[in-house]
Amino acid sequence: MSHPVLVKAERLIRAGDIVGAEAALASLVDSEGDRALVAALDDFPAKDLLAVLRDFDASRESVVSLLVTPEQFADALLLERRYGDETHQHLHGMINSVVFRPDGDPGEFLAAIGERDGGCEVLADYLSERAESVEHFFRTGTFDFFGEPDRSAGELSDEERLDALSDPEINRPFLDHTEVNDHDWMELAWTLRYEHPEIFRDVLLILRAREREEQRRHAASELLQAPGRVRPPEPEEESAL
Numbered sequence: 054m055s056h057p058v059l060v061k062a063e064r065l066i067r068a069g070d071i072v073g074a075e076a077a078l079a080s081l082v083d084s085e086g087d088r089a090l091v092a093a094l095d096d097f098p099a100k101d102l103l104a105v106l107r108d109f110d111a112s113r114e115s116v117v118s119l120l121v122t123p124e125q126f127a128d129a130l131l132l133e134r135r136y137g138d139e140t141h142q143h144l145h146g147m148i149n150s151v152v153f154r155p156d157g158d159p160g161e162f163l164a165a166i167g168e169r170d171g172g173c174e175v176l177a178d179y180l181s182e183r184a185e186s187v188e189h190f191f192r193t194g195t196f197d198f199f200g201e202p203d204r205s206a207g208e209l210s211d212e213e214r215l216d217a218l219s220d221p222e223i224n225r226p227f228l229d230h231t232e233v234n235d236h237d238w239m240e241l242a243w244t245l246r247y248e249h250p251e252i253f254r255d256v257l258l259i260l261r262a263r264e265r266e267e268q269r270r271h272a273a274s275e276l277l278q279a280p281g282r283v284r285p286p287e288p289e290e291e292s293a294l
Contacts, residue, residue: 056081056093066101071108078105079116087120094125103129107136110146111153111236118151123165126151131171134178141178145238148179153236160248163241167252176245176252177259183238184260190246191257194227196239203227215257218250 058081065074078097081090094102094117102121106129109115121129133144152162166172180187190196192214194203205227209217217223226247233239245253 056096059093059097062105063098063101066104071104074101075105075109075115075117082116082120090116091120091122094121099125099128100132103132106147106151107133107143109150110143111150114150118147119154121151123162126162127165127169127172130166130175131169133175134171141181144175144179148241149237153240159240159244163245163252164249167245167249167255173252173255173259176241176256177263180238180242180256180260181263183242184264186238187242187257187260190242191253196228196233196242215254218246218254224250 058077062074062077065071065077078090078093081093102117102125105115105117106121106126109118130144130147133147136143138144151157152159163176166176186196189198192202194205195201205223205225224247226243228243230240230243233243242253245256
């Protein structure tokens with residue numbers, strides 16, 4: 054990382070000045086153009102790029118968010134789980150601002166994320182609060198729990214419906230893209246299902262596995278707290294004598 058702007062940005066990040074680091078990177082666009090920043094970001098550590106991206110969202114536009122490539126973004130996004138943010142607030146902000154940026158191609162970004170090891174886990178994190186709606190969308194083709202469902206695959210078993218995701222003759226949109234054009238989770242789920250069905254399938258299965266694990270933990274907790282339940286004795290510590 055030899056470019057002076059990158060060295061300066063990294064130093065500012067270490068000092069906790071993320072806004073200053075973003076401004077330093079943006080100055081490269083002013084002096085040398087968009088392509089110079091895109092090329093420079095290839096040499097910028099993914100963890101530092103993530104630090105900048107986490108500080109900006111759709112309400113705080115960043116030049117970096119507007120120019121980062123799908124590959125650069127995917128590499129940085131994979132590190133997001135290290136922050137341990139259970140709310141996934143920053144993850145939502147980054148994906149919504151970068152994947153759905155003006156004149157961008159959401160499918161390219163989602164493909165780059167989903168093709169990386171752990172990428173589907175990140176997308177599942179993004180959709181975790183909407184798992185029930187994603188499941189409903191998979192089964193009915195719509196996000197409306199009270200609306201008219203797509204009955205074309207109604208007779209298929211769950212396994213057959215999963216297999217049918219890879220068949221464009223069966224897996225055809227029931228909702229038009231204009232109906233889900235929210236630049237948020239619905240558009241992301243729709244884009245995954247109809248443009249990258251294999252990634253959608255993997256994300257769906259991850260969400261299901263997480264739900265089963267949560268139900269198992271809940272059932273085990275209720276069993277331990279049930280009236281009359283005898284807790285197993287704690288193992289005695291061996292005497293040091």
